[in-house]
Amino acid sequence: MKKPMSSVYGEIKRMLLTYPKSNPLPNDITLQRYKGIFESLGNNIEYIILADNSAHQSIKQTALNSGLDPDTNLNLINARVNYPAHVNRLIRQISGNIWECELESSWHSIWAQDGYCCLKDDEGNSILIEPLDFTRNGDNFVAEQIAARTNIQVEVTKYHIEGGNILAGDNYVIVGSDYLHYNRKITGETDEQITSGFQELFGVENIIWLGFDNPVNFPIDVFQGTYQPIFHIDMYITLGGKSENGRELIFVGDVNLAKSVLEQESPLVEIASSFDKTAEWLSGYSQNGIEFEVVRIPLDLWNISNSQGTFLSYNNCIIEVFGEAKNVYVPSYSSVAPGSINRRKLDETVASIFNEHGFNVTMLSGAYEELCKNGGSVHCITKVLDRE
Structure with a gap:
């Protein structure tokens, strides 16, 4: 029977990274992020990395500089970008059936997390489940390329998943x-049918839909979803394993807490309150023996203009709970610059909260602020393919 790859339980053994460029620079920021991941998560992991062949040597050198053995820890897969591309739009008719077109790129992005979900069967095989309609950049070609060079399988679902x-x-x-x-729109199914379909797809009895009854109506763009405060829940929700009282420990982002740590005014109430409502709903959830113990951690809304803002997400981290070990790998947004004192306050507060709940905390460096400007962070650029 297939089960979802846990977001929290088990020691990480395989991880997918998708390198987005073909010609790395000497101080390439993606390689800096890889170095932080390699050094922190260690050499007990096989890192499967999809990258153009021209970047492989730089990635190997980064692994060596991080204390890894490229022959043991790296599985570098040469990316192919000559797939038939989707047509974004027709520009003009040249003659007859010949048209000038704008094509979608078939080159994959850095966002290794999103194009699929990972399951594991009874024999321990990893299976990437991908939707029929996910077409961002060339991310819809990643799973097939990984399957062609590994023992990982690929299956397709009619449901939209990321x-x-x-x-x-x-x-x-x-x-x-x-x-x-x-x-509901793309399948024509009822809520009950979709829930049943997700239960069958993921091999679990309990599907918890997290969001609001009515669409969010924020005054600025913060990568919000339609019925949820951010378009992906891993930006403001983190599973933490079992708490001491047996409930499911869950960390929920708190915008007001971040501003309190920084001794700044609270941000727009319509946005901040949405995370409070999410935390309240999870605190009151009790079905089929599942209850949550909610812990709040800072989620800083910054870089606010008249039309948009950016979240610095500490929830977008990597967790592994196994045996007596509880490890969390958290993106750091601070630096040694004197002007970074506020970011250090946030980093220290988040580390302290995780530590209070029994976690060994590792702060990862790698210009994650730049990822946040595009709606993601460290969890978004990694995909756990196996845990034990």
Whole structure:
């Protein structure tokens, strides 16, 4: 029977990274992020990396500089970008049936998390489940390229899924409610049928739809979803394993807490309150023996203009709970610059909160602020393919 790859339980053994460029620079920021991941998560992991052949040597050198053995820890897969591209739009008719077209790129992005979900069967095989309609850049070609060079399998689902909007515990899966509404449109199914379909797809009895009854109406653009405060729940929700009282420990982003740490005014109430409502709903959830113990961590809304803002997400981290170990790998947004004192306050507060709940905390460096400007962070650029 297939089960979802947990977002929290088990020691990480295989991880997918998707390198987005073909010609790395000497101080390439993606390689800096890889170095932080390699050094922190260590050499007990096989890192499967999809990258153009021209970048392989730089990635190998980065692994060596991080204490890894490229021959043991790296599985570098040469990316292919000559797939038939989707047509974005027709520009003009040249003659007869010949048209000038704008094509979607078939080159994959850095966002390794999103184009699929990972399951594991009874024999321990990893299976990438991808939707029929996910076409961002060339990310819809990633799973097939990985399967061709590994023992990982690929299956297709009629449902729209993206890894960043789906988190798996041991006997439940939390899904951002945008996908309930969207799948209703593309499949014509009822909410009950979609829930049943997700239960069958993920092999769990409990599908928890996380979001609001009515669409969000924020005054500025913050990468919000339609029925959820951010378009992917991994930007503001983190599963933490079992708490001491047996409940499911869950960390929920708190915009007001971030501003309190920084001794700044609270941001727009319409946005900040949406995370409070999410935390309240999870605190009151009690079905089929599943209850949550909610812990709040800072989620800083910054870089606000008249039309948009950016979240610095600490929820977008990597967790592994196994045996007596509880590890969390958290993106750091601070630097040694004197002007970074506020970011250090946030980093230290988040580390302290995780530490209070028994976690060994590792702060990862790698210009994650730049990822946040595009709606993601460290969890978004990694995909766990196996845990033990």
